[in-house]
Amino acid sequence: MKRGGLSVFVVFLASFILFCAALVIFAPCVFAQLCTFEPKCIPNVQSCGCGGLQTRYTLCNGGCSDWYPCNATATEVICTDTVDDDCDGLIDCADPDCGSNAFCIDADSDSYTLDRDCDDTSSAVYPGAVELCNLVDDDCDGTVDEGCSCTPAGSTQPCGTDAGECSAGVRTCLPGGTWGACTGTPPSVEVCDRLDNDCDGMTDEGCGCVDGESKQCGTDVGICGFGSQLCVSGSWAACTGGISPVAEVCGNALDDNCDGNVDELCPASPELPDADEAPEPAAAPPSQPEQERGLSVAVRECMDLDGDGYGLYCAKGFDCDDNDASVHPGAPEVCNSVDDDCNGMIDDHLSRECGVSDEGVCTIGVERCLEGRWFGCNAVTPSDEMCGNRLDDDCDGSVDEDCAPAGRSDEEAALVQFLDLKFGRGNYSTEEYVENYRQTRAAVSIRKSSVIAGGKTKVKLEIIPVQALRNLTVFLYIPKSVAGSADRVTFSLQPEVIQADPLVAWHFAELSEKADLGYEVVGEFKDAAEKTSAIPVAEGVGPVERPWYFNLIPLAIIPVLGFIFIFLVEIAHKRRR
Numbered sequence: 292m293k294r295g296g297l298s299v300f301v302v303f304l305a306s307f308i309l310f311c312a313a314l315v316i317f318a319p320c321v322f323a324q325l326c327t328f329e330p331k332c333i334p335n336v337q338s339c340g341c342g343g344l345q346t347r348y349t350l351c352n353g354g355c356s357d358w359y360p361c362n363a364t365a366t367e368v369i370c371t372d373t374v375d376d377d378c379d380g381l382i383d384c385a386d387p388d389c390g391s392n393a394f395c396i397d398a399d400s401d402s403y404t405l406d407r408d409c410d411d412t413s414s415a416v417y418p419g420a421v422e423l424c425n426l427v428d429d430d431c432d433g434t435v436d437e438g439c440s441c442t443p444a445g446s447t448q449p450c451g452t453d454a455g456e457c458s459a460g461v462r463t464c465l466p467g468g469t470w471g472a473c474t475g476t477p478p479s480v481e482v483c484d485r486l487d488n489d490c491d492g493m494t495d496e497g498c499g500c501v502d503g504e505s506k507q508c509g510t511d512v513g514i515c516g517f518g519s520q521l522c523v524s525g526s527w528a529a530c531t532g533g534i535s536p537v538a539e540v541c542g543n544a545l546d547d548n549c550d551g552n553v554d555e556l557c558p559a560s561p562e563l564p565d566a567d568e569a570p571e572p573a574a575a576p577p578s579q580p581e582q583e584r585g586l587s588v589a590v591r592e593c594m595d596l597d598g599d600g601y602g603l604y605c606a607k608g609f610d611c612d613d614n615d616a617s618v619h620p621g622a623p624e625v626c627n628s629v630d631d632d633c634n635g636m637i638d639d640h641l642s643r644e645c646g647v648s649d650e651g652v653c654t655i656g657v658e659r660c661l662e663g664r665w666f667g668c669n670a671v672t673p674s675d676e677m678c679g680n681r682l683d684d685d686c687d688g689s690v691d692e693d694c695a696p697a698g699r700s701d702e703e704a705a706l707v708q709f710l711d712l713k714f715g716r717g718n719y720s721t722e723e724y725v726e727n728y729r730q731t732r733a734a735v736s737i738r739k740s741s742v743i744a745g746g747k748t749k750v751k752l753e754i755i756p757v758q759a760l761r762n763l764t765v766f767l768y769i770p771k772s773v774a775g776s777a778d779r780v781t782f783s784l785q786p787e788v789i790q791a792d793p794l795v796a797w798h799f800a801e802l803s804e805k806a807d808l809g810y811e812v813v814g815e816f817k818d819a820a821e822k823t824s825a826i827p828v829a830e831g832v833g834p835v836e837r838p839w840y841f842n843l844i845p846l847a848i849i850p851v852l853g854f855i856f857i858f859l860v861e862i863a864h865k866r867r868r
Contacts, residue, residue: 513546646670651683
């Protein structure tokens with residue numbers, strides 16, 4: 292019993308000694324921090340500068356420490372947040388502090404910077420400019436070519452009809468945004484020629500006869516002879532060429548008035564001589580032979596103005612444009628806003644392959660013909676090599692070549708490229724941003740995952756700060772193999788688009804809670820989350836703050852481990868006995 296009691300005493304004694312040793316080693320650090328907590332100096336936080344704060348603590352020997360330096364900024368930090376960061380009354384691009392910011396540079400010298408100019412590469416595009424009919428939002432009001440009947444100038448569309456004597460053509464959009472005259476044959480006034488001149492599907496409506504047609508007229512009774520009538524402007528003209536009736540002449544034994552009676556109403560005439568003695572009456576003029584009614588239709592000659600074998604009345608068929616030999620039925624359709632094959636459709640839903648390579652992230656795509664030009668190529672084309680994303684961005688067969696300078700990781704090299712695009716090379720402190728990134732990595736956790744469903748890919752990106760972060764920027768690069776352009780991405784929180792590849796960024800004046808920066812793209816892309824690069828950079832990140840009781844853990848762990856060790860030794864000793 293004494294031995295057992297002695298062993299227990301030895302265990303407790305050893306544990307106490309270890310506890311004292313730990314206390315001696317760690318107590319200065321523990322109590323140095325504990326003394327900064329309750330009771331605190333009141334006030335222990337106060338406002339300073341432009342929206343800044345500074346703190347102080349209760350000293351271990353009593354009293355209060357000096358106020359820590361103010362964390363307020365003296366410059367316009369973020370030039371796109373509509374906040375007066377340095378409280379000088381000037382906001383964003385109006386503040387000279389933002390003079391070197393790419394967002395505040397008037398690249399096209401039209402007196403409007405990128406924060407107001409919807410296209411800072413064209414001096415003709417700015418708020419209030421005259422809207423032209425050119426497929427461009429010239430006045431930056433969000434609407435393209437308002438008030439224009441057509442766009443762009445030079446574009447064409449089919450017009451007219453092939454009914455009757457008409458022919459379809461094309462009309463061209465004029466510089467003023469109005470349609471020009473149709474090049475086809477338009478309807479004309481209906482004339483009586485057995486043709487549909489007004490192209491309404493009816494022939495010679497309202498006509499009594501066909502122009503140029505003739506018919507017999509008059510009579511051949513008595514001395515009269517037949518004449519003829521000609522159709523003029525749809526009506527029969529006067530009878531011509533015949534012998535008309537005259538007043539009856541007595542004694543000439545002729546039917547002068549052509550009524551079938553001779554010398555009617557005349558006084559009795561002397562006895563006529565015998566027939567063999569009587570003079571023969573004058574022979575009546577021969578009557579004209581009866582003409583056939585109607586006109587025979589002559590076979591018309593082929594009218595082929597462009598020499599392609601097609602035209603009006605041609606054996607091969609009708610030509611929809613007889614001024615262009617490349618346009619006729621069966622011709623190959625070309626992307627030119629013209630109905631080349633005369634099938635009634637322009638450009639016939641033409642499409643073709645596009646792109647330059649399928650190496651690396653690049654892909655061969657398809658583009659379609661729209662208004663005589665090729666549009667919508669969905670190929671992924673080479674871009675500058677982006678360090679840290681483990682992809683062949685420039686499609687040369689190598690991944691991340693020439694990246695990561697000595698002493699920098701791939702992520703840090705990628706950050707420098709992002710900053711060059713955002714601010715311009717030489718317009719920021721590289722080492723300061725890289726150091727801020729190294730400090731930020733320990734103070735933030737990034738969770739990425741992706742789900743493919745219904746032909747779409749949803750990427751979940753969560754930024755979880757371990758402690759409150761000030762002036763945090765999160766850069767996000769989505770490879771072109773996932774999204775060829777930023778305008779094809781739907782973000783859960785709208786970012787600033789730095790380049791369309793896409794490279795985007797979010798800015799937070801302060802972030803202390805989880806932020807969801809996910810996005811969605813149309814298409815099923817495997818490992819989209821892993822291919823997406825997210826780089827957070829905050830300012831003034833200090834050591835990671837932990838609760839005060841974390842510092843007591845070493846004081847408890849060492850004695851407990853010592854007690855367990857001695858206890859196990861004692862058990863082993865008892866077993867040997």
